[in-house]
Amino acid sequence: MTNFNKRLNELDLSKVIHRLKATTGATNDQCELAETLYRQFLTQKARYPNTQIAPPQVADDVWHEHLTDTVSYHNDCNALFGEYLHHIPDEDNQEAWQTAVRLYQSEFNVDVSGLEAAGCRV
Template sequence: METLRIETAKPNFMEDIESLDFSMLKLKLQDKDEGQGWTIVQCNDAEYQYKRFLALKRMYPDKDIVPNGAIDKFWHQHILDTVQYAEDCEQIFGYFLHHFPYFGMNGTQDAQNLTDAFEETKDLYYKYFGEEYVGMAKRCTAPKCRTQCKPMKCK
């Protein structure tokens, strides 16, 4: 049954998500004082992955789809634009997608659940998109970027 769902979902499962406009969000992320000081390449890479993350969240609403570092920062910035975030959630999911920033912080078992969910997210990402689930570390060799492909404590 799941395979049938995947095959029927694949052709159009991102069309509406691709149409989301994150130009202002990326402008904010590029600001060194108000944002992250990212380059446009970093912003575009994070946007590309974030949209895929949203698609997986929609296809698997009962699974813990875990963001990597770049996606998490992009998601947080999206949430800060509360009106637009609420509208985008309604368009994509039909409901407000809440953010739970404590996943993995409640003891050893919760940390293991985070790790397991991240591994499953990586598998799903590869299955649907044919690419590894990595953050900006792929393009950046600065020491601070090494954590971009690790799971963030949110879902």
């Protein structure tokens, strides 16, 4: 996981966060939280690749912005995971959301239970 952490730390999401702020009007603090939760979500996907996880909506918002630059997203996925990380819309993601809540708490000591679940799974 150390190599993954190094690659994740080197991941430049500044353009993604700039677009998020421009499209949503989010504050700097909101964007910082969203980016942190997105990076934690990516870490969970690296640690538990076969587990369905629905990120918090704010992390999913970053993911959506990341996806819009398809070339960068594809390259970032290859660098982080060695493959493309698909985003799959799913209205019935309660189990994947509960998994995310549990993993954010156990892995990062972050309580996301009060946040809205994103309508997706991976």
